[in-house]
Amino acid sequence: NxxxxxxxxxxxxKTGQSMTLQCAQDMNHEYMSWYRQDPxxxxxxxxxxxxxxxxxxxxxxxxYNVSRSTTEDFPLRLLSAAPSQTSVYFCASSYDSLRAxxxxxxxxxxxxx
Amino acid sequence: GEDVEQSLFLSVREGDSSxxxxxxxxxxxxYLYWYKQEPGAGLQLLTYIFSNMDMKQxxxxxxxxxxxxxxxxxxxxxxxxxxxxxxxxxxSPFSGGYNKLIFGAGTRLAVHx
Numbered sequence: 638n639x640x641x642x643x644x645x646x647x648x649x650x651k652t653g654q655s656m657t658l659q660c661a662q663d664m665n666h667e668y669m670s671w672y673r674q675d676p677x678x679x680x681x682x683x684x685x686x687x688x689x690x691x692x693x694x695x696x697x698x699x700x701y702n703v704s705r706s707t708t709e710d711f712p713l714r715l716l717s718a719a720p721s722q723t724s725v726y727f728c729a730s731s732y733d734s735l736r737a738x739x740x741x742x743x744x745x746x747x748x749x750x
Numbered sequence: 751g752e753d754v755e756q757s758l759f760l761s762v763r764e765g766d767s768s769x770x771x772x773x774x775x776x777x778x779x780x781y782l783y784w785y786k787q788e789p790g791a792g793l794q795l796l797t798y799i800f801s802n803m804d805m806k807q808x809x810x811x812x813x814x815x816x817x818x819x820x821x822x823x824x825x826x827x828x829x830x831x832x833x834x835x836x837x838x839x840x841x842s843p844f845s846g847g848y849n850k851l852i853f854g855a856g857t858r859l860a861v862h863x
């Protein structure tokens with residue numbers, strides 16, 4: 638079973654470039670979310686979605702856009718990359734926002750120079 | 751506000767017990783979680799405890815919850831080198847109709863012979 642798949646695993650961007658981080662899950666989960674992980678800060682929620690067509694902002698949404706056109710996919714777009722967005726990004730999914738078990742992707746390590 | 755605190759490092763000898771502590775702030779959290787992150791990997795749910803429980807045991811893992819003090823701990827019995835990882839505590843405050851995960855900064859567990 639694939640679970641939660643993130644692509645790419647690594648990416649280097651120049652300041653001002655845009656890109657999309659892909660996330661797909663094959664478990665028919667309603668709830669999907671994006672986090673960034675920075676040293677000494679744990680994971681911080683960027684955006685989340687409670688179902689197809691529904692998205693909302695998390696703790697640190699500025700500079701990022703999301704959409705949820707299907708249950709399976711939840712891409713994260715960086716509109717104009719900045720060095721402060723250098724981080725490891727994780728996508729996660731769960732049955733719904735109340736269920737305990739969240740499944741995480743392997744992460745995308747992004748460097749903005 | 752929502753905040754989860756945990757110590758950043760713990761070093762133990764192989765075969766000893768490890769105890770990782772966490773404090774949280776939001777008493778509305780329905781579930782409290784422990785996640786494990788191995789190098790270069792995503793987060794894996796280790797165990798969770800429902801907020802109306804005091805203790806949960808799962809093989810070598812014991813979770814203790816003190817709701818009065820908002821204190822959560824994870825005890826790993828007979829710690830092995832394979833347990834070396836970063837352990838994240840997370841709470842799930844109920845906000846705006848949904849449970850969101852709030853993570854601590856993570857405790858890096860080092861197991862030495």
